[in-house]
Amino acid sequence: MNRNIRIIRIAAATVIAGAALLVVIHYRVGLAKWVLAGSVERSSDVHAAHTTAPAEKQILYYYDAMSPEHHYDKPGKSPDGMDLVPQYADEDAGMENMPAGTVRLSQSKQQLIGVQTTVVQREKLFRTIRAVGQLTADETKLAHVHLKVSGWIEQVYVDYVGKLVKKGEPLFTIYSPDLVATEQEYLIARRGKQNLGNSGFPEVAQGADALLRAARERLRLWDISDDQIKKLDETGEVTRTLTFYSPIDGFVLDRKAFPQTNVTPDMELYTMADLSTIWATAEIYEFEVPYVRVGQQAQMQLSYFPGKKYSGRVTYIYPTVDPQTRTIKVRLEFRNSDFELKPQMFSDVMLNIDYGNQVVVPQGAVLDSGERQTVFVALPDGYFEPREIKTGAKVDEKVIVLSGLKPGETIVSSGNFLIDSESRLSSAMSGMKH
Template identity: 60%
Template sequence: MMISPEKQQLIGVQVSTVTEEPLTRTIVTVGQITYDETRLARIQARVEGWIEQVFVDFTGKWVKKGQPLLRVYSPELLSTQRELLIAKRAKDSLGTSAFPEISANAQSLYEATRDRLRLWDISDGQIRELEKRGTPTRTMTLFAPVEGFVLTRNALRGQRITPEMELYTIADLSTIWVLADIYEYEVPLIHLGQPATMTFPYFPGKTFTGKVTFIYPQLDNQTRTLKVRLQFPNVDHQLKPDMYASVSFPIDYGRKLAVPESAVLDSGTRQIVFIAREDGHFEPRTVQLGAKVNDRFIIESGLTVGEKIVTSGNFLIDSESQLKAAMSGMTGHEH
């Protein structure tokens, strides 16, 4: 179809050249900070007994790795220490026995008693100290296995404890997780290891950098969103669990052949772009669209670099084309 330059100007036709261009966009969503579940430690005693002394007596306290938490009196532990000292004396005295079986039995009993203490979290260093001292200790001290903050405390002085009781929960907050919701149409753009940034209104000018570490398998049926888990370093402990943040995912599509959104006419069954010829002719061309990036469509097929396309006034060109086609049909019918 041909349109005169005057009419093109009247209907506001604008033309641009198809090019390949670098395309990027950013997905922005809300994230909530939570604990890194791999850095949670739950403290339990391996023996039955009674708490004699509590060293860490409130939640929120920061503890170092190896810091004493509480002291436990355990009759069973006391008895086993005595057994070890007796077994060691027997091993030492019978080690040079002329009867190998007696020597081997003494060694076996000693090793079995040591193993029982190890199963109760008594370290080799503590066992060596016991053997050097020669007398059992009345109590056992539980130490923090990790550095972090005390989340829960269920240890009270005088309390009877059993192995299944959780006495403390300690969280290492040097790394935190962030859970973010992604709309289902954005899910294909997110992948493991993808970088992300996080900002807070109360940390102006500060940006935290992390990455996607897990994409949950199930979609929320109500919100049509998928949870994505990110990991961020938190060495200075500025970030606290349950804080809300703005999370941004930069998406890089690379260099793509793309056209402005305004250049595409969608008929419902196909997408059309008008090609502008030098002689004033306009040719409708069916194209296959890819992703929409900001105000541009990626073109999968139908156009080549260097072609001239209509970016404004194409709706009126389409109307003019349909009108001319209808009039042509009427003229043909009259003949």
């Protein structure tokens, strides 16, 4: 009895196990069919998408962006694990006749990187160069008073620095033994001329005349004026002291003439300056020099006299550059009839530069590598061409274009750095493909 029960239980367990096994097998087969069906469905979707793409854009091949020289027939991943990129036929066709580095950006991508454009124009440009000027006396109107004989100053008429004197005004009197002796020689020669001028011997008369001329010339060489010599002729007497006069109209800048002082020819007794015109020396940067010329008009203002402008002109451009400041000195000349302008004053100098009618672009549109300057010209259908240009002076926020662009062309004014990166990548990839 017990044995029969055991057999029945074993048989039941076997049936249950078999049924369970059949259920598991059936489940797995169904699952496999479901997965396979889903896979086939997705595969058909992918295939459908792949087959419809050429209707819009014909794919020539696929390539690895890191190794564009390697081409593949179908999408997927490269041996390096990179997603393959499609190369479309219309892209190659559109780029065939484009300059090297030209890129094409969709409208959405242009908006994404913030591309802005501007039209190249021709404008009349002006600019003002501002510099600090230091006033100095006109060096061509300076006078340095020296004697050509030794002696002693007895009386001084111009006795302080800063005095304004007129040409011919007495400066001082001097006693000089050499001058007294020369006067005596002159009077003797004059009397000899009078006594021997009517001699029956021509040689004697000519000799007396020659001595008189030589004595007169010696007085002149020692800066004795014709009026003083005339007075000597009239009086016939030696003058113990002689007076020296101012050679110019001007101010006394320095004085070393004092009463009872022994003086020699190497001493500078007065330094005088005619300040009716005055110089201003300004320093400008070397890149500004090409736009400054002799004769160019300039203006000047003084801090102590705001609102008043003085008009002058450039008279000289110095030939050397200061190695520390990289500046060049420019000399300007101003009228100073009322003597408001004084040496050693500081001033604000303004040089107006007229560049004329020039082709200009915004400074931000130019990519300057140091060796060359490049802009991106916007072409139809989203193409951007890199073009090398030659630039000139920068005026405010604009730069003059000397060559490479024409008025009316459209260039990129913002976002050009990102376009430049795209252009460099495109050029590199194009070179690797070929």
